[in-house]
Amino acid sequence: MSLRTNIQRWIFNKESAQSxxxxxxxxxxxxxxxxxxxxxxxxxxxxxxxxxxxxxxxVLYFGHMVNKDLLNREVIALLLNVEPDEVGNLLxxxxxxxxxxxxxxxxxxxSGQIAIFRGEIVYLADIRGPESRxxxxxxxxxxxxxxxxxxxxxxxxxxxxxxxxxxxSHLKVVKLSVGEITKTNVCVLYILDIxxxxxxxxxxxxxxxxxxxGIYDTNMLIQYIDDSPISIFPQFLTSERPDAIASxxxxxxxxxxxxxxxSVVSAPTSFFEFFSSSDDYYQRWSIGxxxxxxxxxxxxxxxxxxxxxxxxxxxxxxxxxxNLLLTLTESRSRVPFPPLYEALLMEVTIELLxxxxxxxxxxxxxxxxxxxxxxxGQAAVQAGxxxxxxxxxxxxxxxxxxxxxxxxxxxxxxxxxFSLIMAAGIWxxxxxxxxxxxLVIHMCGLTxxxxxxxxxxxxxxxxxxxxxxxxxxxxTLIERPSQSRTKNRIRNKMKK
Amino acid sequence: MKEKLSCFHAAILxxxxxxxIVIFALPGLLAVQFGTNGWLAVPLYFIVxxxxxxxxAIVYRVGExxxxxxxxxxxxxxxxxxxxxxxxxxxWSLIGCIAAKKYILLFQLIAFPTTNPMAFKFVIDLLAYxxxxxxxxxxxxxxxxxxxxxxxxxLFLFYFFGDLEWVTFTPFVFQGGHHDVKxxxxxxxxxxxxxxxxxxxxxxxxxTRLVKAIIWGNGITAINxxxxxxxxxxxxxxxxxxxxxxxxxxxxxxxxxxxxxRIENLLYGFxxxxxxxxxxxxxxxxxxxxxxxxxTVRSRFLAFVIVLLSFIxxxxxxxxxxxxxxxxLLAYLEFWVAFGLPLLLISVLIVQRGSKGELSHG
Numbered sequence: 047m048s049l050r051t052n053i054q055r056w057i058f059n060k061e062s063a064q065s066x067x068x069x070x071x072x073x074x075x076x077x078x079x080x081x082x083x084x085x086x087x088x089x090x091x092x093x094x095x096x097x098x099x100x101x102x103x104x105v106l107y108f109g110h111m112v113n114k115d116l117l118n119r120e121v122i123a124l125l126l127n128v129e130p131d132e133v134g135n136l137l138x139x140x141x142x143x144x145x146x147x148x149x150x151x152x153x154x155x156x157s158g159q160i161a162i163f164r165g166e167i168v169y170l171a172d173i174r175g176p177e178s179r180x181x182x183x184x185x186x187x188x189x190x191x192x193x194x195x196x197x198x199x200x201x202x203x204x205x206x207x208x209x210x211x212x213x214x215s216h217l218k219v220v221k222l223s224v225g226e227i228t229k230t231n232v233c234v235l236y237i238l239d240i241x242x243x244x245x246x247x248x249x250x251x252x253x254x255x256x257x258x259x260g261i262y263d264t265n266m267l268i269q270y271i272d273d274s275p276i277s278i279f280p281q282f283l284t285s286e287r288p289d290a291i292a293s294x295x296x297x298x299x300x301x302x303x304x305x306x307x308x309s310v311v312s313a314p315t316s317f318f319e320f321f322s323s324s325d326d327y328y329q330r331w332s333i334g335x336x337x338x339x340x341x342x343x344x345x346x347x348x349x350x351x352x353x354x355x356x357x358x359x360x361x362x363x364x365x366x367x368x369n370l371l372l373t374l375t376e377s378r379s380r381v382p383f384p385p386l387y388e389a390l391l392m393e394v395t396i397e398l399l400x401x402x403x404x405x406x407x408x409x410x411x412x413x414x415x416x417x418x419x420x421x422x423g424q425a426a427v428q429a430g431x432x433x434x435x436x437x438x439x440x441x442x443x444x445x446x447x448x449x450x451x452x453x454x455x456x457x458x459x460x461x462x463x464f465s466l467i468m469a470a471g472i473w474x475x476x477x478x479x480x481x482x483x484x485l486v487i488h489m490c491g492l493t494x495x496x497x498x499x500x501x502x503x504x505x506x507x508x509x510x511x512x513x514x515x516x517x518x519x520x521x522t523l524i525e526r527p528s529q530s531r532t533k534n535r536i537r538n539k540m541k542k
Numbered sequence: 543m544k545e546k547l548s549c550f551h552a553a554i555l556x557x558x559x560x561x562x563i564v565i566f567a568l569p570g571l572l573a574v575q576f577g578t579n580g581w582l583a584v585p586l587y588f589i590v591x592x593x594x595x596x597x598x599a600i601v602y603r604v605g606e607x608x609x610x611x612x613x614x615x616x617x618x619x620x621x622x623x624x625x626x627x628x629x630x631x632x633x634w635s636l637i638g639c640i641a642a643k644k645y646i647l648l649f650q651l652i653a654f655p656t657t658n659p660m661a662f663k664f665v666i667d668l669l670a671y672x673x674x675x676x677x678x679x680x681x682x683x684x685x686x687x688x689x690x691x692x693x694x695x696x697l698f699l700f701y702f703f704g705d706l707e708w709v710t711f712t713p714f715v716f717q718g719g720h721h722d723v724k725x726x727x728x729x730x731x732x733x734x735x736x737x738x739x740x741x742x743x744x745x746x747x748x749x750t751r752l753v754k755a756i757i758w759g760n761g762i763t764a765i766n767x768x769x770x771x772x773x774x775x776x777x778x779x780x781x782x783x784x785x786x787x788x789x790x791x792x793x794x795x796x797x798x799x800x801x802x803x804r805i806e807n808l809l810y811g812f813x814x815x816x817x818x819x820x821x822x823x824x825x826x827x828x829x830x831x832x833x834x835x836x837x838t839v840r841s842r843f844l845a846f847v848i849v850l851l852s853f854i855x856x857x858x859x860x861x862x863x864x865x866x867x868x869x870x871l872l873a874y875l876e877f878w879v880a881f882g883l884p885l886l887l888i889s890v891l892i893v894q895r896g897s898k899g900e901l902s903h904g
Binding site: 056057058361362364365366367370473474475476478479480482483484486487488489490491498500503504505506 | 548550551554649653654657662665666669672673676680682683684686687688690691798800801802803804805807808811812814815818838839840842843
């Protein structure tokens, strides 16, 4: 495209193309045949091809993807013992489904079904054998009280964990497939009559519009369907906890499960939702409220402590009371760098420690923590590389960042902290104000599935504050969050 | 679907647009102009704004929620309206631009005196651009967040309660003032901003209860001003107040907490939140008007041009004295626009109603 055309497009209101690519029409549906299917799987040594000449039946499947017991019991034994004239009746049983198009057949075999060819008709039987890790505790979202089970990588198990908690026929599931090559199964869940169907339609539309060779995780999927992909903030909430996801369903959210990922996405979401944890609901409301408020204080600390240190020690010494000033000057007297470099050095070191600790096995991770703690805590001060007070500021802000329950949000906030430190190093308090202004302007423009990211602060919904900044007693939590835009708002009919 | 403003958002937007740099000088201006108990003039100004709001309410009601541009363009040829549009674009973008410059120059009284003010101006203009391209609904959301981010500063007023000298609230009212005509307009500048709500009409529906929102916004501003001025008149003596250039800053400078003191530059930094809204709203209004002249041009580009031009213009006034002179003139013009524009719209609506009545009868 020429420069002139680009400039014209920027100046004038000519939206030549929609921002999202148009959906492709499905391939021409073809009748599946054995020859064609075998041709498709040419050179796939792991494909098992069995023939039953007596009854003129051939079967295709991947041995490692099926449940062997089920295969023998439900298919092989039946086919071996059936009379030729009874084959038709046998295959008319409900567990055998006719495959009408070759694409569906190919995907079926790939996902662990068995294909049975009889004449021109092809049947598929679901005998998948999930080889997956068992349901264990989540390592990223641990709670003290409440259920400890967590999702794993198998989508069927994850579905069952949700269904066990939401025993309602109104819990609906839309099955989708993403990835031209990986053909990853994605399930979209919602509760009919509670969810706003506009959200479901939009969520499904966005997933269907993904054109990529493969996806491997929920956190990867959501980056394709984000409202603002370049933003630093996560715009969809992910959780590994079935109880949290069940509560999101009841709140009128749309849920997305990706096969092979233990994270489950909930949409729409707001910035403040990332500060709540399942624990808040399993403890007394007063404890839940205090903990939640603590997290918001932690947010304030993590973004402001180090930047305030830099700002005050670089430009605004007058802000420090006399008694504290002496200690601070003494502490900084041996440090040869400006506060900005000093702070960045420490923050980067803390991030290195965190990253190293996260990648290493737990025992070695602990050692790294101790070694790092001693090096940073004492040696750096003794060597005159940094001041004691900065150590306190950096450590406090690092600890505060880990108080935020969502790891994804915590990582984003830690990155924002760096921009605030830089701004403080350039223009002091004014720089901090500029950085916060820019941050707020950016966040106010963000949406999650089209609804405001800063709900219930902007747009202002005071009623929702009862389950945002505090966790008020259950009897007062009468309505579902307004962000769900549900018609069925009342969730609690108990009298106060 | 285009999201409409809610009543709360519109009220906060009006309040945040009004709250700008004049707040720092307001107690001083009131002391100079009205003398003793000058803070009592704030409710009087509030009443004047209410009269103006009633004119806007008539436009809203009689115009049945139509945008002011639609009302004007229905009866007056566009070519005739262009001079008015160009005037409004110039006035509103200049108010935004000069307000920003004044904010920066005031800031340089307390910090970074040697830095080129245009460096600060450049960054503030970038923020203003980022704000206005997001549209009115998002600006209103931003205003709400900023409102919560600065409203807590009101708690500092309690800090001064122990230091208030009740003797300064003499039984004499409005004694020792200059009662200069120009200064009346200077003080009124503190309330200006509500008149931009004329442009909200196209972005509101019945649920917005726009008139109520404007009154609420205005009311919050008035209460805010009354409290600040009351504390200032109690904390400083009248001669002190008259001699102080920015009394609010001096008031903030006297705050001492156990772990921090002299926080005026930090708090002044936070006033960027309301100042950016004032700048953003005036620039956004200028952009809205320019969109009527260039309907095919993208609003982003128009916003860019407006911000760029106002950035260039802001190189001209160098000192606070010059900036004040510009602001005085602009506030004077804006006062007449605030009253004149609704009156013009009401007359146009009366003519439209008359011709509509003739048509239905004839």
